[in-house]
Amino acid sequence: MNQPPKILITGAGGFTGRHACRHFSQAGFDVTAIARTNTPDSQVKVEYCNLTDQDAVASLVKKTKPKYLLHLAGQNHVGQSWLDPVSSLENNLLSTLYVIEALRHEHPECKICVAGSVLQFDLNDLSALPHPYSLSKTLQVLIAQAWEILYNMQIIIAKPSNLIGPGFSKGVCSIFAQKIADMEASKADQVLEIDNLNVQRDFLDVRDVVRAYEILLTKGESGEVYEVASGRSYSLNEVVSNYRKLTAIDFEIKSRVNEKINTKLDLNPAKMMSLGWKPVIPLESSLADILNFYRCK
Template sequence: MRILITGANGFVGRHLERELVSRNHEVFLGVKQIDKNEEIRRVKQSVDLNILDKEQVKSVIAFVKPDVIFHLAAQSNVMQSWDDPTYTLTTNIIGTVNIVEVVGELSLSTKIITIGSSEEYGITAKYTNKLTESSPCLPQNPYAISKFAAGEIAQQIAKKYHLNHIHVRPFNHFGPGQQEGFVISDFASKIARIEAGLASNSIKVGYLEAERDFTDVRDIIDAYVLLIESVVPNGIYNIGSGVSRSISEVLDYLIELADVPIDIEIDYDKYRISEVKNIVGDSNKVQQAIDWKPEHDFKDSLKDTLNWWRASVTVEI
């Protein structure tokens, strides 16, 4: 299949590209600015794509004529969404509208996968054991609101043009290649820098008792790929492990893997008790639709992430 990935230079985009290429799909990488230093395999099928420029979106999609679009391009950091809500809302909502609307206007039979977030459920997680696709969405931050709105408008535009559209809600995912700004990568990067002698042997932490549903990004990618290689009804699909793990448990295991002693220091500037202590998803719908389940062992995934940061920090020295 001919597949266009928006936001292809991001953490998930790079993993998705590798998996699609390994399965012999023809992949086009939509990036806001092509990096001439990228390896040639990536550059030769990269296309400049600013999702907020509708005419450019139309030109790219008309040129590629993709069988599938994975729409990954987004502002995806919750803290940054508070710093600049306008940018987050504009990028995530208007960018999605442009992608889906252009496919309809060009009368293409493209299958569109829009990437939402478990954050869309928001405070609902406080009142339910496991979040299903029918759980009410009560998003509590600009990023979550933008993803919920993007998914809703994408579904309505898809109905208008009779498009094949799936909106996925992945729960927390991590793995090699994830940059700082997300809890597991933040811990792993700090440990790697401590081991390399670039930081003191202390990690400052906030509230550690929050529990989240963590999945290896490579398992998330497997689900994405199966969704396009299978005949699946339009709609919303949760993707997650279905297992709740505390941030404390994650940190303890990463410290066990460390090559040097590490102290934990409470930073009261970071200590904000989460309003929603436990967030975990029910992925039965997607499991039944594509016969998918996570395959990576959680502790092995943490080790892979730490090892990736160790290699990255070595380059910095």
């Protein structure tokens, strides 16, 4: 009888990590969830590890010897990166280096998917560097790509767009939903404050993204970068309009800026779709699920 393939999922206690653990467990993988403190929701094996501790990472990899690694761990908040840039670099860059290097020594045949970011910048134009978070994610991906070339490792880069969906998240759709749920419970003023309603973003449900990660690990080509996105931008005004349809609260909107912004779609999911993936959860369903999540909290 064939044993289910082993997969390590780092950052398993985070927003995407919790969904990933649930998805891969239901898909028949032998999941080991790696977390620092938060415990994943799913009934999977959990290993607690500080990924910035090289010796601890080496011991973990030696113990588990996974067939696949989905590397989601890191510091993913732009504001926090301004306050503590060193910690952001440690958590995004060193953790990636330590886990990949441990796999190189202990289990080099492991196939790895590293989650990059839409906020990476072009290394050929340092003047375009917007914040320390962007620097940390750009260098993280550079390290992963370098180890794929230098040591012939099986490493794929996923570049996801703005992830949304049920669960605790610091994303704008979750912030709106939590405020509306508080309004419904008479815990907040019926005012939604937004910087600019005309800002546009490519939103993608996290449950579609974890499906994409499975496809990348099983079908993706080593050394490639796959952009995981819906391929369509929505303004925050459209997001708010959808939330209005989901609540009886007639909330007021206060927008600090109302300039029209022309937003270019930076992500092209064509390569990802060539592997047989496509997003299936519409924005309206994602927003409804997010709002219902916060209503129950």
